[in-house]
Amino acid sequence: MSNLIDQNTQLQKQLNVANKQYYDDLLVYVRLHSMNKNEQQTEEMLLSILQDILEAQQNGMSAQDYFGKEPQPIADDLIKQLPTDWRQMLRLTLLAFFSYLTVILIMDYLEAFFHQNTLQQLDVGKYLFCSLIAGGSVFFILWLTGRTYGEKAKWQHLLMIAVIFALNIVLFISIHTPFILNVSRWQVFLVAVFLIGINYFLSRDAG
Structure with a gap:
């Protein structure tokens, strides 16, 4: 688990300012709403989202363009897919x-x-x-x-x-x-x- 969090922290340093703010909002929202979800799978999901944002960023696309203007709707959809733990x-x-x-x-x-x-x-x-x-x-x-x-x-x-x-x-x-x-x-x-x-x-x- 700690390896996933450390990897996430390191990859966040590659985000530009706008994408960093977007991902920070999504990260906090997901962690606050997933207390009854499997922690391992939650962190894997957050890391996957971060990697998608970085890939989009390399292609000149912002996180808002990739996932939508607000991170909450996509976060809600992803949280629903996580199993209750x-x-x-x-x-x-x-x-x-x-x-x-x-x-x-x-x-x-x-x-x-x-x-x-x-x-x-x-x-x-x-x-x-x-x-x-x-x-x-x-x-x-x-x-x-x-x-x-x-x-x-x-x-x-x-x-x-x-x-x-x-x-x-x-x-x-x-x-x-x-x-x-x-x-x-x-x-x-x-x-x-x-x-x-x-x-x-x-x-x-x-x-």
Whole structure:
């Protein structure tokens, strides 16, 4: 997978300014709309499109002339041809969940460390619930970004993202559950290391 992305990056350097802008728009749009698609095939498709644009460029034809004025219609058609990959979707969902869980656990660990507390209270219910909400928020923001990509009125979308972010913070601060564990700092440290390992495993190059 990384080889495809590296090859794509190198070939993009051969694009002229207009074609580079066109392909950048198409690239971002496709990646935002193909989270539930096979990643390997998505990158192969993007590389193939890039090679077509370069070939057209060598023949004196722009990307707009070759694919059409707007990249979105051709991108939509190509995305529909990609097979749905539920394993990819599950991997991204788990990655969002465990990433947030790892961050808040490390933050609590550091707070207890600097306060020199030997025991730390972990609100397990709070962590799990907030991680689920945060994971859902990430996917909603990505979906929203994909739906509104290229539109001029972006401040409304930025405001909505800011509101979602603020709500997640308020939720984490205010919510409490009875599912609390008293653990030592070393136990929290080991759990954090374990979660970091899970995140690394989930984020590894699938190719």
